[in-house]
Amino acid sequence: EKTAIVIGAGVASLAAAIRLAVEGYEVDVFEKNEVPGGKLGLLIRGGYRFDTGPSLFTEPANIAALFSLAGESMEDHLPYEPVTVSCTYFYEDGGVLQAHRDPVLFAATLAEQHQENPAVVETYLRQAGNMYDRIGKLFTEHSLHQRNSFSMRSVIRALKTTRPAHLFGTLHQLNRKTFRNEKTVQLFNRYATYNGSDPYSAPGMLKLISHLEHNEGIYYPAGGMISIVNALYQLALRKQVRFHFNTPVQRIITHEGYVTGVVAGHRNHYTGNVISNMDVFFTYKHLLGHDYKAARLLRRQRSSSAAIFYWGIRHEFPQFGLHNVLFSGNYKAEFNCIFKQARVYEDPTIYINITSKQEAGIHAPHGCENWFVMINVPSVTGGDREAFRKHCRQLVITKLNRMLQTDIEPLIETEDFLDPDGIQDNTMSYKGALYGSSSNSAMSAFLRHPNFSKELAGLYFTGGSVHPGGGIPLCLKSAAIVSGLITKAEHKKH
Numbered sequence: 001e002k003t004a005i006v007i008g009a010g011v012a013s014l015a016a017a018i019r020l021a022v023e024g025y026e027v028d029v030f031e032k033n034e035v036p037g038g039k040l041g042l043l044i045r046g047g048y049r050f051d052t053g054p055s056l057f058t059e060p061a062n063i064a065a066l067f068s069l070a071g072e073s074m075e076d077h078l079p080y081e082p083v084t085v086s087c088t089y090f091y092e093d094g095g096v097l098q099a100h101r102d103p104v105l106f107a108a109t110l111a112e113q114h115q116e117n118p119a120v121v122e123t124y125l126r127q128a129g130n131m132y133d134r135i136g137k138l139f140t141e142h143s144l145h146q147r148n149s150f151s152m153r154s155v156i157r158a159l160k161t162t163r164p165a166h167l168f169g170t171l172h173q174l175n176r177k178t179f180r181n182e183k184t185v186q187l188f189n190r191y192a193t194y195n196g197s198d199p200y201s202a203p204g205m206l207k208l209i210s211h212l213e214h215n216e217g218i219y220y221p222a223g224g225m226i227s228i229v230n231a232l233y234q235l236a237l238r239k240q241v242r243f244h245f246n247t248p249v250q251r252i253i254t255h256e257g258y259v260t261g262v263v264a265g266h267r268n269h270y271t272g273n274v275i276s277n278m279d280v281f282f283t284y285k286h287l288l289g290h291d292y293k294a295a296r297l298l299r300r301q302r303s304s305s306a307a308i309f310y311w312g313i314r315h316e317f318p319q320f321g322l323h324n325v326l327f328s329g330n331y332k333a334e335f336n337c338i339f340k341q342a343r344v345y346e347d348p349t350i351y352i353n354i355t356s357k358q359e360a361g362i363h364a365p366h367g368c369e370n371w372f373v374m375i376n377v378p379s380v381t382g383g384d385r386e387a388f389r390k391h392c393r394q395l396v397i398t399k400l401n402r403m404l405q406t407d408i409e410p411l412i413e414t415e416d417f418l419d420p421d422g423i424q425d426n427t428m429s430y431k432g433a434l435y436g437s438s439s440n441s442a443m444s445a446f447l448r449h450p451n452f453s454k455e456l457a458g459l460y461f462t463g464g465s466v467h468p469g470g471g472i473p474l475c476l477k478s479a480a481i482v483s484g485l486i487t488k489a490e491h492k493k494h
């Protein structure tokens, strides 16, 4: 009998379970919460609905692949559409820029509003695309950590042909050299935050993230991000995956260098394949009791966390689109605060996601909007949570009032709040880090934990805290790597 147990039901777990079920495995998923999805959650408050975590959907091909493996079509179960304006940016000097997903139109807007040379913008995005195809794909689609791995050698070969500025310079240095206007530099620096990193430390290589938004483009799944979870969960059920909700895994059982199962719901469950979708730090610390190994993982700096207000707003703001960013006046000081001083910056960059722009009258009452209002904060837990909430609220409202020239507070009809402690409690992400460890050094991408254990045969890792990284697309790719490793190990046995 081919069997596997998955710990946690985040997006990577759902993908791994589907892949293994298609390969003929009997799969059991144990999840401590009462619903699947992990960081991808749903909140309904009054007449408003909110996606609680991720809001940006790129690379639908990762999900389409799961449906086609199962002999089904993504369009039938998870309809989605392209979004023409990727993001609307607001600057402290009153400038507003609509970033079109189309690279040529985007370059033309940057030429008109920021006096950039459109050819420079187009070349930058083309190079980002080339880098993604040459290095990004190799890196994200393979486990690089097996001895003498062919893919590791290929990545090193590809890196040797990459300009040093992408490897040894920071993203900020690269962008400052490329663009004329500081406001364009800030816009392209922001891509470092897509994996919770600091553009003033992270390598220029992260420029390839802009490719996903402007060459491939962003999408909106009908019903919002929660539809991704619902569609994958239903697909897993159709493939006979068994889910056990409200059932935390308490321990991984091992015997002489092999995993033999887990303890969940105070019962032993046996299998030779255990896949942890739990943060790798907590897996070592709580499920294996390997304190030394867990402590070693903390040598890598955590990615940033977030403070989020979910506001039902009794008003419509035509200047906003689906994705909006109100930039800080001093980006460098903001990142310095988050990563070096571990505190919230006084003038934080605010991201606002409003899905009622896509589904008016459904995600918010008519004439109203559902605002997901997020600022980046350090991954720190255990402080005075009420004081933290009040502090963030005051900073956000002051900035919004100033930049929108409106008194926001009386328009807030419903309010919920999520902080790093809440993110840690909900999904066991250490210190509420959104993307596991950060990419704040040239080598950090290579130093993430592998997708398998080198000490315990049969133990695998998937999700945002391990290779290749956080964010939905990379989590889905980690699931593909893990199922590949398991089926390869199975073939070796026979």
Ligand code: FAD
Residues within 6 Å of the ligand: 007, 008, 009, 010, 011, 012, 013, 030, 031, 032, 033, 036, 037, 038, 039, 040, 052, 053, 054, 055, 056, 057, 247, 248, 249, 250, 277, 278, 279, 306, 308, 423, 426, 427, 428, 429, 434, 435, 462, 463, 464, 465, 470, 471, 472, 473, 475
């Ligand atoms: P997680 O979502 O971390 O889920 C892990 C699951 O394991 C949880 O359900 C947890 O309850 C369960 N679990 C843990 N321990 C146990 C145990 N012992 N037993 C049983 N179950 C257990 N990504 C994007 O791509 N785009 C975005 O716009 C974006 N924005 C984000 C905004 C926010 C506010 C947050 C929080 C994240 C954002 N991300 C974004 C990141 C993205 O959400 C994550 O990278 C991704 O969802 C992580 O998925 P995962 O599979 O690693 O598991």
